[in-house]
Amino acid sequence: xxxxxxxxxxxxxxxxxxxxxxxxxxxxxxxxxxxxxxxxxxxxxxxxxxxxxxxxxxxxxxxxxxxxxxxxxxxxxxxxxxxxxxxxxxxxxxxxxxxxxxxxxxxxxxxxxxxxxxxxxxxxxxxxxxxxxxxxxxxxxxxxxxxxxxxxxxxxxxxxxxxxxxxxxxxxxxxxxxxxxxxxxxxxxxxxxxxxxxxxxxxxxxxxxxxxxxxxxxxxxxxxxxxxxxxxxxxxxxxxxxxxx
DNA sequence: AATGGAAGCTCCTCGCGCTG
DNA sequence: CAGCGCGAGGAGCTTCCATT
Numbered sequence: 285x286x287x288x289x290x291x292x293x294x295x296x297x298x299x300x301x302x303x304x305x306x307x308x309x310x311x312x313x314x315x316x317x318x319x320x321x322x323x324x325x326x327x328x329x330x331x332x333x334x335x336x337x338x339x340x341x342x343x344x345x346x347x348x349x350x351x352x353x354x355x356x357x358x359x360x361x362x363x364x365x366x367x368x369x370x371x372x373x374x375x376x377x378x379x380x381x382x383x384x385x386x387x388x389x390x391x392x393x394x395x396x397x398x399x400x401x402x403x404x405x406x407x408x409x410x411x412x413x414x415x416x417x418x419x420x421x422x423x424x425x426x427x428x429x430x431x432x433x434x435x436x437x438x439x440x441x442x443x444x445x446x447x448x449x450x451x452x453x454x455x456x457x458x459x460x461x462x463x464x465x466x467x468x469x470x471x472x473x474x475x476x477x478x479x480x481x482x483x484x485x486x487x488x489x490x491x492x493x494x495x496x497x498x499x500x501x502x503x504x505x506x507x508x509x510x511x512x513x514x515x516x517x518x519x520x521x522x523x524x525x526x527x528x529x
Numbered sequence: 530a531a532t533g534g535a536a537g538c539t540c541c542t543c544g545c546g547c548t549g
Numbered sequence: 550c551a552g553c554g555c556g557a558g559g560a561g562c563t564t565c566c567a568t569t
Contacts, residue, residue: 295555307539310556315537328546328555352536532569539562545555 292330302339317342317357341369371479377488382495394430404443413457419464
């Protein structure tokens with residue numbers, strides 16, 4: 285291996301290396317997709333090798349994923365490290381393929397809120413509250429709001445919570461935002477961790493198999509841990525109460 | 530069908546600064 | 550001092566899409 289000193293490039297060199305016109309590179313900088321180069325004088329700027337990977341990533345996201353620059357900026361702007369670009373690529377490869385065995389109802393027909401109410405017995409008012417909290421998110425289909433299979437299953441599960449005793453008199457719909465907030469943060473961290481751990485180590489197929497195999501096991505792990513911690517927390521409060529008397 | 534606006538460049542001009 | 554390469558910045562072009 286040669287020394288890892290980053291080679292500095294002039295815009296013309298960078299341009300011919302990646303096959304993107306220099307004006308376009310400048311445009312990406314202006315739009316915030318690329319960082320500002322090192323300037324050595326008023327009319328001279330140098331670009332390190334990390335620009336090559338970033339520009340290639342921009343072009344790939346444009347050509348293969350048809351993403352607008354605004355979105356690409358959000359994706360690659362999040363963390364600007366070089367390794368995170370590879371992790372983003374890993375996640376893009378998994379996009380749309382993850383949890384295929386769970387989404388087995390390929391011909392699921394999206395439902396309106398009215399149809400969801402009919403199917404689950406949950407009143408429209410509560411459906412609207414779930415939508416306000418972004419626990420369910422309808423999409424537009426010929427100007428009509430429709431819910432996909434995940435929304436439908438979530439509403440079914442919520443209806444089960446209600447019918448099993450957690451009634452409106454005891455718990456507000458908004459009380460369940462607790463779960464959405466926690467699970468959202470958890471999912472974000474899980475995805476980041478997954479990308480970091482598997483990038484460059486296992487193939488896409490192996491990753492998909494791993495996720496499917498491990499998911500239920502982790503759910504069970506979390507379920508048990510949660511029960512244990514609830515039990516311990518109650519015991520903890522009880523102990524404190526005894527001591528204070 | 531016409532109009533407007535946004536996105537994503539591309540072209541052009543200007544002035545700076547390095548080299549010979 | 551001339552010639553050249555360079556970056557900055559703005560005008561303009563093309564395509565797509567939404568609105569009227």
